[in-house]
Amino acid sequence: MADELTNIIDLSAQSNTSDNYLTFIDQLCQHMEFDFGSYATMSPVTGSVLGYANYPDEWKLHYMRMNLHRVDPTIHQSARSIAPVDWTRLKRGESFSSVFYRANDYGLTDQGMTIPIRGPFGDIGLLSVTRSCSEREWKLLTRDRISDLQMAAVHLHDSVMQSDVLSRALRRPKLSARETEVLQWTAIGKTQQDIGDILGISHRTVEVHMRSAREKLGALTTIQAVGRAIGYQIIYPG
Numbered sequence: 001m002a003d004e005l006t007n008i009i010d011l012s013a014q015s016n017t018s019d020n021y022l023t024f025i026d027q028l029c030q031h032m033e034f035d036f037g038s039y040a041t042m043s044p045v046t047g048s049v050l051g052y053a054n055y056p057d058e059w060k061l062h063y064m065r066m067n068l069h070r071v072d073p074t075i076h077q078s079a080r081s082i083a084p085v086d087w088t089r090l091k092r093g094e095s096f097s098s099v100f101y102r103a104n105d106y107g108l109t110d111q112g113m114t115i116p117i118r119g120p121f122g123d124i125g126l127l128s129v130t131r132s133c134s135e136r137e138w139k140l141l142t143r144d145r146i147s148d149l150q151m152a153a154v155h156l157h158d159s160v161m162q163s164d165v166l167s168r169a170l171r172r173p174k175l176s177a178r179e180t181e182v183l184q185w186t187a188i189g190k191t192q193q194d195i196g197d198i199l200g201i202s203h204r205t206v207e208v209h210m211r212s213a214r215e216k217l218g219a220l221t222t223i224q225a226v227g228r229a230i231g232y233q234i235i236y237p238g
Contacts, residue, residue, distance in 0.1 A: 217232075
């Protein structure tokens, strides 16, 4: 890491834990003069979001309670960019307003920047920082810190990608109980009509669950879905 980052915890020399990731974000904000920071990554298989942030607890509870990660443009639009995304680019959209319209109530500004990082396996990491200050101060600060932020984003993302918790989140899709049942009976050799009779549902409902399971597993066919589910140990061979 660059000389400017030497006072920040070196994650390559630490265990891959949530506490260390939060310490990294805390120290990054302290040494780079930002108020708050966060890191998020999305599963390329399920689209689920895993993240760490030092935002105020009340904001994090509000964010989770309202499921704002589903519409947050600092995640979804930034994930489609290869360059840093200043949030001023996002403020015209309705989704930005729906996420941040109460941010000030929780001690958080809507002035921020997200640094996207792309990995070799289709993985994407997003490091975001915020600061409440004038627009002029913000432009000067981000211009001065952008190189260090990009380096810090790569360092954090590489560490998270090597962690066991992320491996589980990325590589083991979450299927519903019914989707798992349908796949298990399929692995045993039952037809959709058989499965419908066994579970007391229509064969069309069986197909709905099967289609959903295929999508979550990133499979094009039912055979692929069964194979992947067995590989993930979600179901067992017939």
